[in-house]
Structures are given as structure tokens and as C-alpha cells.
Amino acid sequence: MRLRFAPSPTGYVHVGNARTALFNFLHAKKNGGKLILRIEDTDVERSTKEYERGLIEDFKWLGIEWDEGPDTGGDYGPYRQSERLELYTKVAHKLLEEGKAYYCFCTPEELERERKEALSKGLPPKYSGKCRNIPPEEAKRRVESGEKAVIRFKMPEDKDFYYDDIIRGRISFDLSLFGDFVILRSNGLPAYNFAVVVDDHYMEVDFVIRGEDHISNTPKQIKIYEAMGWTPPKFGHLSMVLGPDGSPLSKRHGATSLNQFKGMGYLPEALLNYLAMLGWAPPEDREILSKEELIELFDITKVSKSGAVFDYNKLNWVNRKHIATLDTKEIIKRAEEFLVSEGYFDSLDELDEKTLNWLILAVDSVKTNIVTLKDVPMEIEIFFKYDYSEDAFDELKREGGEKMLSLMKDFFKEIDNISINDIYSFINEAKKQGLKGKMLFHPMRIIFTGRGSGVELDKFLDIMTKADAVKLKKSPLSLKERISEAEKKITE
Numbered sequence: 001m002r003l004r005f006a007p008s009p010t011g012y013v014h015v016g017n018a019r020t021a022l023f024n025f026l027h028a029k030k031n032g033g034k035l036i037l038r039i040e041d042t043d044v045e046r047s048t049k050e051y052e053r054g055l056i057e058d059f060k061w062l063g064i065e066w067d068e069g070p071d072t073g074g075d076y077g078p079y080r081q082s083e084r085l086e087l088y089t090k091v092a093h094k095l096l097e098e099g100k101a102y103y104c105f106c107t108p109e110e111l112e113r114e115r116k117e118a119l120s121k122g123l124p125p126k127y128s129g130k131c132r133n134i135p136p137e138e139a140k141r142r143v144e145s146g147e148k149a150v151i152r153f154k155m156p157e158d159k160d161f162y163y164d165d166i167i168r169g170r171i172s173f174d175l176s177l178f179g180d181f182v183i184l185r186s187n188g189l190p191a192y193n194f195a196v197v198v199d200d201h202y203m204e205v206d207f208v209i210r211g212e213d214h215i216s217n218t219p220k221q222i223k224i225y226e227a228m229g230w231t232p233p234k235f236g237h238l239s240m241v242l243g244p245d246g247s248p249l250s251k252r253h254g255a256t257s258l259n260q261f262k263g264m265g266y267l268p269e270a271l272l273n274y275l276a277m278l279g280w281a282p283p284e285d286r287e288i289l290s291k292e293e294l295i296e297l298f299d300i301t302k303v304s305k306s307g308a309v310f311d312y313n314k315l316n317w318v319n320r321k322h323i324a325t326l327d328t329k330e331i332i333k334r335a336e337e338f339l340v341s342e343g344y345f346d347s348l349d350e351l352d353e354k355t356l357n358w359l360i361l362a363v364d365s366v367k368t369n370i371v372t373l374k375d376v377p378m379e380i381e382i383f384f385k386y387d388y389s390e391d392a393f394d395e396l397k398r399e400g401g402e403k404m405l406s407l408m409k410d411f412f413k414e415i416d417n418i419s420i421n422d423i424y425s426f427i428n429e430a431k432k433q434g435l436k437g438k439m440l441f442h443p444m445r446i447i448f449t450g451r452g453s454g455v456e457l458d459k460f461l462d463i464m465t466k467a468d469a470v471k472l473k474k475s476p477l478s479l480k481e482r483i484s485e486a487e488k489k490i491t492e
């Protein structure tokens with residue numbers, strides 16, 4: 001089995017195209033087939049090398065692996081359409097010779113006039129077939145004398161044509177509505193419907209999984225296969241990826257491209273997991289799955305034909321679950337660029353063991369709050385600044401927190417680096433003064449953390465009393481400094 005995905009390098013990879021690539025990948029892997037990456041870059045004005053590099057990088061980041069492609073090579077190359085122009089010309093001329101295609105000299109203005117006329121009469125805008133009747137010898141002479149011409153395919157007019165779609169079942173068409181379409185432009189570049197057939201044939205692709213926007217192209221493609229005496233592949237068309245309002249997922253709904261999700265700190269394995277569930281449900285309601293599990297369970301025939309709504313909240317949930325399965329050191333590694341950009345360090349490599357171990361403790365204490373990797377630097381901010389809440393201080397004042405505060409101030413006056421033993425001694429002292437239970441620990445947590453909830457106090461104190469050895473570009477805010485911050489806040 002040979003499959004392919006065929007992006008055009010005209011922009012960043014939309015998650016809809018990523019899902020198409022993923023379903024091809026899962027189906028190929030599941031069946032021991034080969035996956036091809038083909039670059040459809042015949043739209044010379046909009047295609048760029050940068051986008052090509054970007055899409056290769058982004059698909060790799062997501063975890064899609066292909067066996068053949070412009071970067072990996074293979075026996076069926078070249079894998080860029082722009083490098084296969086001779087082949088398209090050869091096939092188009094074969095169709096010309098066999099009378100299955102013809103030169104068309106109609107100008108864009110003429111075609112536009114025809115189109116408008118048809119529309120005004122309420123007819124489908126299809127090419128009139130005007131140049132079909134030019135004798136081939138005459139057409140050839142005109143082309144040789146330098147007249148501009150496209151090559152059009154003589155589209156058969158079967159009224160009850162159908163094909164069986166792997167995902168959607170039988171789809172019928174009235175081909176008399178289609179008209180003869182262009183396969184080779186006057187500048188020698190192939191039209192999509194033609195290039196894709198030539199490539200899929202010569203690359204021996206036998207299963208095409210792509211977006212539903214190509215359903216109406218499928219009859220044209222099948223007819224080219226038939227005209228050439230080639231066997232068409234099987235086709236399966238995936239539904240669109242929709243935004244929460246039911247329209248195609250676009251920028252106005254939020255992030256849409258792989259590189260945006262990467263930049264927002266999503267794990268590739270979580271995004272891959274989520275994309276696989278857009279239109280397909282793994283058996284037994286399983287939702288958190290590794291790539292290997294997805295390959296094992298995937299079934300293209302169970303993919304839904306109705307539109308799949310992209311649910312950002314669900315993606316967050318999936319991402320969170322995947323983060324929870326990583327060990328904390330790995331989370332820090334993955335979040336490196338975000339920690340760097342928030343000014344914690346310049347690179348993870350430069351951290352000494354003590355600092356790294358402390359960071360692991362810190363991140364571990366907030367692990368359950370992390371939705372995306374971008375949250376890592378935000379969540380550990382509590383150790384670096386006095387992130388107080390007004391409500392907590394109102395509460396502190398109401399509950400007689402001043403007494404606790406002055407006790408703490410006195411007790412820690414001579415101690416610069418408060419150790420965990422100092423904290424224990426203080427607790428004993430406070431108890432002697434009649435402060436215990438909630439009267440003791442809750443005010444203490446507000447004074448040290450600035451907040452009435454969040455990380456548990458004993459974890460927080462454990463982390464803070466180990467912070468003196470930490471060498472980062474940002475300094476943790478010491479317990480001593482926290483007492484002064486609380487005092488400032490309470491006397492406001």
C-alpha cells in the first residue's frame with residue numbers, strides 16, 4: 001500500500017491539513033504501507049522554499065514520518081511537482097495524440113464572457129467546447145507558429161457516473177455539467193487535477209486520503225486515469241475541520257497552524273492525539289493515546305463524514321493529560337525555550353545540579369496546574385515574586401494576622417537565610433504563644449506566599465528554604481523578603 005500527502009508550500013500548515021497527513025500516516029503505518037510527502041508547488045507565485053522548509057519541520061515536529069519525499073529521497077522522485085514538468089508535458093501530449101485532449105486558444109476575456117453569459121441564463125458555467133472542433137493539424141500549426149494555447153481534457157459526459165468513497169460511500173455525479181477542463185497551461189505548468197493524477201500514477205499511489213474540498217475533483221481525475229488506461233486509486237475524503245460556530249476553522253477562531261500550537265507550548269504528541277480524534281473515535285472511549293496506540297487502533301473506514309469541530313478546551317485537556325505523564329525533568333526540558341524567554345536562564349545546559357534539582361522541585365509542586373509548556377515559567381513565578389491577593393490580605397487583617405506577622409518579624413530578625421529548622425522552631429514558639437491549627441498555618445501561608453490557596457505550605461517552605469543555592473538569572477524571593485512584603489502590604 002502506498003499513500004501520500006501533498007501539501008502546497010503556500011502558507012503555514014493548517015491543522016486540517018495536518019490531520020489529513022496524520023490519517024494518511026496512521027493508515028499507512030497500520031497496514032505496513034509507505035507514505036510519501038509530495039510538494040505541490042506548481043502555483044509558482046504563492047509557493048516558497050521557506051514554506052516548504054517550514055512544513056517539513058512542522059510535520060516532523062508533530063511526529064509524522066514519511067518514507068519518501070524531497071528531503072528523504074526515494075525511488076519515485078523527484079518529489080516536487082516543479083521538478084516533474086517534463087512528465088506532465090509528455091502525458092498531456094499523449095492525450096493530445098490520442099484525441100483525448102485538444103489545444104484551446106480561447107482568451108481569458110472570451111472565457112469570462114462565456115462564463116457570465118451562462119450564469120445569467122442560470123446555466124452552470126462550463127467551457128463551451130469551442131476549440132474541440134479545430135482540426136488537430138491546424139491547431140498544431142497555430143501552436144508552432146507561436147500562438148498561445150492551453151491543453152484541455154475532453155471530459156466524457158456520463159450522466160450517472162459514480163465512485164465509491166472509502167469514507168462516504170457511493171457518490172454520484174452528472175458529468176455533463178463538468179465541461180472540458182485545462183490540464184496544461186500555456187506556460188507549460190500543469191493544472192492541479194492533471195498533475196495529481198500523473199504523480200499518483202507514477203508514484204504508484206493506491207490510496208488517496210484527502211480533504212472533502214477535492215470530492216468534486218475526483219470524477220475529473222478518474223476520467224484522466226481511464227483515458228490513460230491506468231487504474232485509479234481508492235479515494236477517501238475527510239470532512240472539514242470546523243470552528244466552534246460550525247464554519248471552517250480559521251484565524252478568527254484562534255490558532256490554526258501547527259507552528260502556532262508549537263509556539264503556544266502544546267506537546268506534539270498531545271496535538272497528534274487530539275487531531276487523530278477529529279472525526280475518528282478510538283474504541284472503548286479511550287482518549288489519551290500514544291502514537292503507537294493510535295497506529296494500532298486506527299481504522300479509516302470508521303472515520304466520520306460529518307464536520308469535525310475543533311475544540312480548544314478539549315485540546316487543552318488532552319495536553320494537560322500528556323503533560324501529567326511526563327516526568328518533571330522532561331517537562332523542564334520541553335519548556336526550555338519558554339523558560340529562556342521569560343528570563344530564567346540562557347540555556348538549560350548551563351545550570352548546575354543543585355539549581356536543576358531545585359527547579360525540578362519547584363515545577364513539580366505546580367505540575368497539576370500546567371496546561372501548556374508556556375505555563376511552566378508562569379506557574380513557578382510564585383517562587384520569584386510576591387504574588388499576593390487582596391482577598392488574602394483582607395482575610396489576614398480580619399483574622400488578627402498582625403499579631404502573627406509581628407511574631408514572625410521578631411523571631412526571624414537575626415536570621416537571613418531561614419532554614420526549615422528555623423521554621424520548626426518558630427512554629428513551636430508560636431504554639432507557646434497560643435497560636436495553633438488554622439490560626440497558625442493559614443496566616444503563615446498568606447504571609448509567606450501572599451495567597452490563601454495554591455501550593456501546599458509545607459511544599460512551598462521546603463522549596464523556599466532550599467532556594468539559597470539556586471543560581472538563575474532571576475532570584476527566588478526569600479522567606480525573609482516575603483515577611484517584609486507582607487508587612488508593607490498589611491500596613492498599607
Ligand code: GLU
Binds near residue numbers: 008210
Ligand atoms: N495540494 C492539494 C491540497 O493541498 C493536494 C490535494 C490532494 O491530496 O489531491 O489540497
